[in-house]
Amino acid sequence: MSIRNRLLFWLLSGLAILGACFVLADYLIDRALLADIYDDQMSQIASAIPVHFSGNDLGVNEPALKYDGDDSILQIWDQDGKLSYSSHQAIVLPRFSTPGFSEITWRGSEWKLFIRKTDHNLIQVAQSLSGRRNIAVEHALRSLIPLLIFLLIMGLLIHWSVGTGLQSLTRLSQELAKRTPDKLGRLATQDQPAEIKPLTHALDTLLQRLGVALEGQKKFIADASHELRTPLATLQIQTQLVEQSLGSGRETRALADLKAGVKRTSHLVEQLLMVSRLESGGIHDPHTRLQLHEIAREVTIDLIPYANTRKINLGVEQLDAGHIMGSEHHLHILLRNLIDNAVRYTPSGGQVDVTIRASQDDILLEIEDSGPGIPADERERVFDRFYRCLVPQATGSGLGLAIVKQVAELHQAEVKLGQAPRLAGLKASIIFKRAA
Structure with a gap:
């Protein structure tokens, strides 16, 4: 469902509920007002009858009244209990004796009575309660028609106003549709609502x-x-x-x-x-709690045969235990590239040492070699892809340190290159945050 249709549905639903509440309130108010009006009318009819009224006071040819649902029925009984007058001959209620207002059920219908007693007569005025309710319902239903017209007009206005308000989204989608891989400029923001x-x-x-x-x-x-x-x-x-x-x-x-x-x-x-794999899926690779010194030991042992072929003394100086959060596969790649680079660029007969030092907050990984090192002005550039220092001892792809930098960034680690104080070659340092 579109945003326009959803807004239209919910707004009209809210208005319809409010309209139903209005009609119900109108019915209840009309019913209460009609009750007061009809009660006053009944008491006035009864009070208008003279105290000494007798049947002889009526005309001989009094016309019969047609009964409507809300008519008041006037009945007068004399002292002998004889009905001397009835305003509606078709409806004759029995004689009741409780003075004032009362409600009774007669022949399955509810009636409101007002009885006035005089010295000579009993005057009884009755009105159907269902008739009163029907009048209130009719009044409420008459107010329903303007309400439906109002909802129709509001629906059209809401449909138009929401469509006008969503034109900014339409323009935005059209601008996005025009974008190509060669054209990814900024989107236009003029005349846009604050929400967009x-x-x-x-x-x-x-x-x-x-x-x-x-x-x-x-x-x-x-x-x-x-x-x-x-x-x-x-x-x-x-x-x-x-x-x-x-x-x-x-x-x-x-x-x-x-x-x-x-x-x-x-x-x-x-x-x-x-x-390519690191760029496409490295961010989504799950990180778990790992022992960095165990991974360093495994990678070092795997590369010892390769170091031996080049007559390089590859070993570990210090391996402190400590947990970090990371990808085991990616950390293997990082360590293999660092140690492989150190062995590859170290002259025959040289030395490569792997060290892990753990502190309270960090874990420091260091790879030192006795090779020619990297000049200070090139230590940042060697992280660029395909960049190689002009070292005659080996030829690499120029991607090893770029991969190391990429894996370190995925682990929020810091990479530093410097001169090894003990072996006088290159020292690669990576600082990991210790796992809680």
């Missing part, structure tokens, strides 16, 4: 974020295409070299180069897919 402006502001903020995300995605795709072009071309050349070396005795060397190229390309593709 917060929605427009929120949509502008969302469109701005979407634009930033799309620009980042475009840049990522462009950079990825550029980065993949070189290793793919290298693989083609190495494949041709393998073909040319068949039968020449250089097959082993050519195949080794081809395997290395495939490995580098596979690593790059794996890093690209990891970045």
